[in-house]
Amino acid sequence: MKCILMNKNREVLVAEYDAATSVFTRIYEIKDINYAPYILKSFYIENNINDTPFRTNLSEWFKGRGIPSWRDKLDLLLHRLNITAPYELLDKAFGLSLSDQYWLKPYDSNISYDDINFFDNDFDYSEFMEASLSINSKSITKESSLKTPNNTTDGMLKKAWIIDNGTRYLLKGGYKNEILQPFNEVLASEICKRLEFNHVEYTIDTYKDIVVSKCPCFITKDTELITCYQIKNEMKRHDNLEDYEEYIKKLEDHNIENVREKVENMFILDYLIMNEDRHLNNFGIIRDVNTLKWLDVAPIFDNGQSLNIEYYDEEELHISGSGRLFYEVKPFDEIIKIVKNIKRIDVSKLDGIVEWFDDLLHKYQDLTKMSDRRIEKLCILLNRQINKLKEFILSEN
Ligand SMILES: Nc1ncnc2c1ncn2[C@@H]1O[C@H](COP(=O)(O)OP(=O)(O)O)[C@@H](O)[C@H]1O
Ligand SMILES: [Mg+2]
Structure with a gap:
């Protein structure tokens, strides 16, 4: 074609x-x-x-715009969508997405962006949402169900774009049988709100008794997300702190304001919740698609892989896992040292957040079946990180 x-x-x-x-x-x-x-x-x-x-x-x-091969339960999803590979979805809706404005226009057509983009034009998301998130789902029957921005979502977690009162929201489930991800997202939002970090606001939602996180689209018709991966791709790889410094410099050269603080904020959050998944496609910048101006650091998103999610043991309190600093995997205590002026953070703003998180986890216990013991351990971990951050701040001159 x-x-x-x-x-x-x-x-x-x-x-x-x-x-x-x-x-x-x-x-x-x-x-x-x-x-x-x-x-x-x-x-x-x-x-x-x-x-x-x-x-x-x-x-x-x-x-790469298609659903990745590592998407949780991909085989099941493909079966329900009646296709054999994610790329088969790409030409069903011109390859349009809700994270940027690229699309493929058939050469002889006079179709316009205004007619087809998913920011203005509603899409039929219910069947895809069911196929992606539900445990028991029928196969998709309507052709219109394949004309959605769900054809072009990245990431491992089961997810679906929906429209609620005109706003586009991304729903995300947990990985495998894990139910903690959505709560970690909401915790991250609460921390960011209190510390005034620019972030995507996640809330808890339920879909057919499944707990999911829900966040509004942070891209508009005039913007696109360019991930750090894309920006770093053309830069030399050092596997040391220079990778980080060169990224900061690049964003500053494009006149984004307070770059260092904004990127530091993300790593401070990651420290507090022990986020292990800050790979280069989980942060980036927002660019204006009309002027190509780099507008800002993207609000902090995708914080679910945190609080030792992979190492839970009912008996023991394992404290494992490491964070990511560009191409390096490092202990959180090492990564936090990149923050130039940690004294600007007022940790007292987090007072009471452990109790708040404890309440939140208990509130959904009927659905999640999360044990009291696990909730207690999660709160211990969170409390521990907050206290460690306080000590670190005191130890800095
Ligand atoms: N609120 C949002 N608005 C626009 N694009 C988003 C939003 N949240 C996520 N994305 C895009 O979807 C991709 C997958 O979402 P992410 O939260 O990273 O899922 P996962 O946890 O599966 O990695 C992101 O890398 C980003 O490109
Ligand atoms: Mg991600």
Whole structure:
């Protein structure tokens, strides 16, 4: 299929796309490389548009918009959707997403972004939500159920975009039988709110007796999320603190304000909740898709893999796990040292949060069947991190 890769209303390039394999077999013309997905720019060589790395990476990028192969219960989801691979969904809704404004326009069509984007146009999410989140679900029957932004979500957790009172929300379940993720998201939001960190607000919701987290879309029709992974891709990898410093510098060069503090805030949160999953696609920046201006550090999102979630043992209190600082996996006590002026944090604002979390976990116990013992241990861990942060602040001059 001959098509135009679009960024909202702008033409990026004209290419031949083979939907059966999700490969771009030929690029006919570059219209405006500046509006291409950020990750592609570094592969672009002028006057050599069919240069293989560029074309392969275009295919990789597009395929990467699909649901990843590591999505929890992917086989079941594919079965329910009646398809064999996630990329089969990509051309069902022009490859549109709710995290950016890219789409594939068939070459001879006069369809417009306004007619099809999922920010303005409602989508039929109920069947996909059921197929993705429910334990018992029928197969999808309506073709319209495959025309949703759910075709292009990233990440391991079962999830679904829904519309509630006009707002687009992302619902996320837990991994395997784990029920803690949604609560960790809500805890993270509460910490961020109290410490005034820019964050995505997660709340608890239930869907057919399953506890999920719910957060509003933080992208608008005028913006896109560019993850740190994409930004770092064109930079040299050091596997030390330089990776972090160069990222800060890059964002500062693009005139984002208070970059260092904002990125530090994310690592302070990760310290408090012992988040082990801060990989480079779990943070980034927001770019204006019209002016290409880098607007801000993206609000903090995806904080569920925390509080020793993987190491729970009913008998013992295991304190394991490490955090991530760019390409390195390190103890949380090491990572927190990157914060230049930790004294700016007023930990007393977290007073009472352990009790608050304890109440929250108990409130949903009927549904989660989480044991009192586990709740107690989670609270001990949280309390411990808060106290350790206090001590660390006192020890800094
Ligand atoms: N509120 C949101 N608004 C827009 N895009 C989002 C939002 N939350 C997540 N995303 C996008 O969806 C991807 C998957 O979400 P994430 O919370 O990271 O799920 P997982 O826990 O499965 O990794 C993110 O990497 C980001 O690109
Ligand atoms: Mg994620």
